[in-house]
Amino acid sequence: MNARERIQELADRIVVLRDAYYRGSPTVADAEYDAVEDELRGLVEANPELAPDPNPLEQVGAPAVLHAPIRHSRPMLSLEKATKPEQVAAFFERFPGQPVVVMPKLDGLSLAVVYENGRLARAVTRGDGTTGDDVTKLVRALTDGIPARVDAPGRVEVRGEAVMLRSTFAAYNTDHPDKPLINPRNAAAGTLRAKDPATVAGRNLRFFAFDLYTEPDSAETDLGSALQTLGFTAADMRRCTDAEAAQAVITTIEQQRNELDYDLDGAVLRLADRDAYAAAGTRSSSPRGALAFKFAAEEKTTVLSDVVWDVGKTGKIAPVAWLEPVFVGGTTVTRATLANQEVIRARGIKIGDTVLVRRAGDVIPFVAGVLDASKRTGAEQEIVPPTVCPSCGHPLTEQGNSRELFCTNVSCPAQTVRRLIHWASRAAADIDAIGGVWIERLAETGLLEHPSDFYGLTKETLLEYDRIGEVSAARMIESIDRSRQVGLRRALIGLAIPMASEGTAARLCRAGFGSLEDVVEAGVDGLVAVEDIGPKVASSLIEHLTRLRPELERLREAGVSLDVREEDLPPVVAAGAPLAGKTVVITGSISDPRSGEKVPRPTFQRLCEKAGAAIASSVSASTDMLITGADVGAAKLTKAEKFEVEVVDQSEIWPQLIAAGIV
Ligand SMILES: NC(=O)c1ccc[n+]([C@@H]2O[C@H](COP(=O)([O-])OP(=O)(O)OC[C@H]3O[C@@H](n4cnc5c(N)ncnc54)[C@H](O)[C@@H]3O)[C@@H](O)[C@H]2O)c1
Numbered sequence: 109m110n111a112r113e114r115i116q117e118l119a120d121r122i123v124v125l126r127d128a129y130y131r132g133s134p135t136v137a138d139a140e141y142d143a144v145e146d147e148l149r150g151l152v153e154a155n156p157e158l159a160p161d162p163n164p165l166e167q168v169g170a171p172a173v174l175h176a177p178i179r180h181s182r183p184m185l186s187l188e189k190a191t192k193p194e195q196v197a198a199f200f201e202r203f204p205g206q207p208v209v210v211m212p213k214l215d216g217l218s219l220a221v222v223y224e225n226g227r228l229a230r231a232v233t234r235g236d237g238t239t240g241d242d243v244t245k246l247v248r249a250l251t252d253g254i255p256a257r258v259d260a261p262g263r264v265e266v267r268g269e270a271v272m273l274r275s276t277f278a279a280y281n282t283d284h285p286d287k288p289l290i291n292p293r294n295a296a297a298g299t300l301r302a303k304d305p306a307t308v309a310g311r312n313l314r315f316f317a318f319d320l321y322t323e324p325d326s327a328e329t330d331l332g333s334a335l336q337t338l339g340f341t342a343a344d345m346r347r348c349t350d351a352e353a354a355q356a357v358i359t360t361i362e363q364q365r366n367e368l369d370y371d372l373d374g375a376v377l378r379l380a381d382r383d384a385y386a387a388a389g390t391r392s393s394s395p396r397g398a399l400a401f402k403f404a405a406e407e408k409t410t411v412l413s414d415v416v417w418d419v420g421k422t423g424k425i426a427p428v429a430w431l432e433p434v435f436v437g438g439t440t441v442t443r444a445t446l447a448n449q450e451v452i453r454a455r456g457i458k459i460g461d462t463v464l465v466r467r468a469g470d471v472i473p474f475v476a477g478v479l480d481a482s483k484r485t486g487a488e489q490e491i492v493p494p495t496v497c498p499s500c501g502h503p504l505t506e507q508g509n510s511r512e513l514f515c516t517n518v519s520c521p522a523q524t525v526r527r528l529i530h531w532a533s534r535a536a537a538d539i540d541a542i543g544g545v546w547i548e549r550l551a552e553t554g555l556l557e558h559p560s561d562f563y564g565l566t567k568e569t570l571l572e573y574d575r576i577g578e579v580s581a582a583r584m585i586e587s588i589d590r591s592r593q594v595g596l597r598r599a600l601i602g603l604a605i606p607m608a609s610e611g612t613a614a615r616l617c618r619a620g621f622g623s624l625e626d627v628v629e630a631g632v633d634g635l636v637a638v639e640d641i642g643p644k645v646a647s648s649l650i651e652h653l654t655r656l657r658p659e660l661e662r663l664r665e666a667g668v669s670l671d672v673r674e675e676d677l678p679p680v681v682a683a684g685a686p687l688a689g690k691t692v693v694i695t696g697s698i699s700d701p702r703s704g705e706k707v708p709r710p711t712f713q714r715l716c717e718k719a720g721a722a723i724a725s726s727v728s729a730s731t732d733m734l735i736t737g738a739d740v741g742a743a744k745l746t747k748a749e750k751f752e753v754e755v756v757d758q759s760e761i762w763p764q765l766i767a768a769g770i771v
């Protein structure tokens with residue numbers, strides 16, 4: 109693979125990993141994600157002309173879409189990362205004689221809190237760094253550490269991290285055993301996503317400040333004291349004047365990380381003097397006057413007491429390690445994943461072994477290996493994979509190189525529950541008012557078997573359960589009603605068809621399938637004609653959707669929409685499309701001239717597609733037009749010149765989009 113292909117592959121992978129991460133379900137550990145970013149950064153430094161466009165390294169966070177969008181006064185950036193003492197020393201060398209504060213890197217979500225003439229005006233999430241969500245109402249109701257007033261004139265902007273304290277998290281989960289929070293960070297993010305503070309009562313957050321901007325300039329230039337004077341709890345800052353002292357503080361923070369009441373994933377170094385920090389300026393996505401030292405994923409040792417085989421929604425049987433309770437990565441872990449038989453074999457794990465358990469970020473803890481096989485007593489037992497399904501007794505089949513085990517019995521009770529939970533999940537029908545524990549109970553009592561059974565539930569039936577009251581029953585029913593708008597793409601995801609991914613569902617919509625029934629009718633031949641759908645995926649879709657026909661009918665009868673939704677369709681090219689037939693590359697930052705608001709790249713792309721353009725990611729001989737926004741990199745322009753590509757400023761495109769009625 110050449111550098112260009114590798115760069116594109118890494119950039120694509122970053123987009124996928126970030127998407128999962130910012131939706132609250134990361135698929136890899138942070139360190140693994142950071143390694144992908146590092147590789148891309150290295151390749152782009154060596155081959156600047158191959159920089160991907162858009163370049164994920166120049167983007168932060170995820171677009172804000174939940175509440176009202178608010179533009180930040182100045183971008184909320186990411187941080188440069190370090191993992192070695194040499195990098196800390198290099199940071200000090202860049203700023204000779206400047207004192208530095210070292211503080212914990214709190215693992216919550218960052219907020220900008222703005223005061224106008226002493227009054228709290230608004231609180232905004234980071235969002236994509238340029239525009240965030242207005243969470244003022246939620247913050248007023250739920251966040252401690254944000255005073256309603258400050259004693260300062262003009263405009264004051266305080267930035268910091270909103271976290272759920274571990275103690276709040278633990279107390280909440282004790283009170284809500286049927287709908288527990290996953291971890292403090294996820295909980296903080298979820299809390300600030302709520303539409304109404306009342307629905308997240310009891311989920312209080314704490315705000316720790318680490319950044320300050322004042323207009324007019326306040327006299328106090330030391331960051332920590334300036335924040336305290338205003339009445340904020342600053343992140344715990346220790347002042348250092350050389351790299352050794354800073355390294356010592358970093359080590360102390362890492363050692364204390366288990367005793368603190370909040371999650372942290374590293375330490376932040378930052379120039380202590382506000383003027384010096386401002387003068388240092390910024391790079392494309394991080395300030396020069398700060399550095400994040402990231403801690404390795406936490407590892408602990410404990411005893412593997414047993415292995416149970418868990419049945420998943422597609423019938424996959426996965427080994428789960430039962431562990432003696434161990435506190436790692438901010439929570440007590442008693443279960444961890446062992447992936448599959450091959451991983452068990454490769455890591456040589458036996459029951460009774462002392463094993464290393466690793467947990468990083470939100471990722472499910474996993475058994476990383478055996479601590480010291482020479483210390484075995486002989487009482488350890490081999491882990492023997494089952495030959496029949498632990499739930500239904502059906503003989504298992506083995507698939508793939510890692511010899512994953514599957515139960516192929518479609519009426520297997522364990523699979524039934526998993527599939528119901530999956531149907532209700534956010535990526536599918538999003539029945540958010542009914543948690544997994546309730547789904548399981550409703551399945552046990554025979555009320556739920558297929559997704560369509562959700563739509564037969566009534567408030568009266570739910571009220572027969574002791575722990576469901578009027579209010580929650582009403583919320584559950586309302587949530588079920590809303591989920592009737594699921595549509596083709598999300599319904600396909602929700603049906604958990606083996607081998608069909610979220611990408612498969614999106615591709616089928618874009619390829620013109622109008623409903624789930626259309627997909628069945630197309631047959632294997634019709635499906636493999638769709639780009640990127642292979643024969644295995646096609647056969648699996650046809651086999652399972654054919655089997656599910658009666659269920660599809662029941663869903664239809666219950667008023668559930670299985671038809672494609674507008675948002676999942678390819679753009680409709682407008683009549684008299686001004687960019688028809690043109691291959692277009694977009695670069696730089698785009699804004700709508702009518703409002704001056706920044707327009708996210710995907711939104712502008714879709715507008716150009718509606719105008720008939722085919723979008724390409726880099727300039728080549730086949731490019732017809734390069735559309736430029738603000739802050740365009742020189743490399744793109746040089747290439748455009750080389751290939752004699754027409755360069756058009758975005759300001760000339762908007763009037764055409766408006767004239768064609770596209771915007
Ligand atoms: N596992 C995955 O798949 C995956 C995917 C994407 C991102 N990530 C992780 O998410 C992070 C992405 O970077 P990012 O831009 O969101 O954050 P970052 O690591 O670059 O750090 C910036 C953020 O740190 C926070 N912060 C906490 N304490 C701070 C302090 N004392 N001073 C300054 N800032 C402080 C702020 O919220 C700020 O927005 C990385 O840690 C990365 O590993 C993981």
Ligand SMILES: [Zn+2]
Pocket residue numbers: 419497498499500501502515516517520521522
């Ligand atoms: Zn089974």
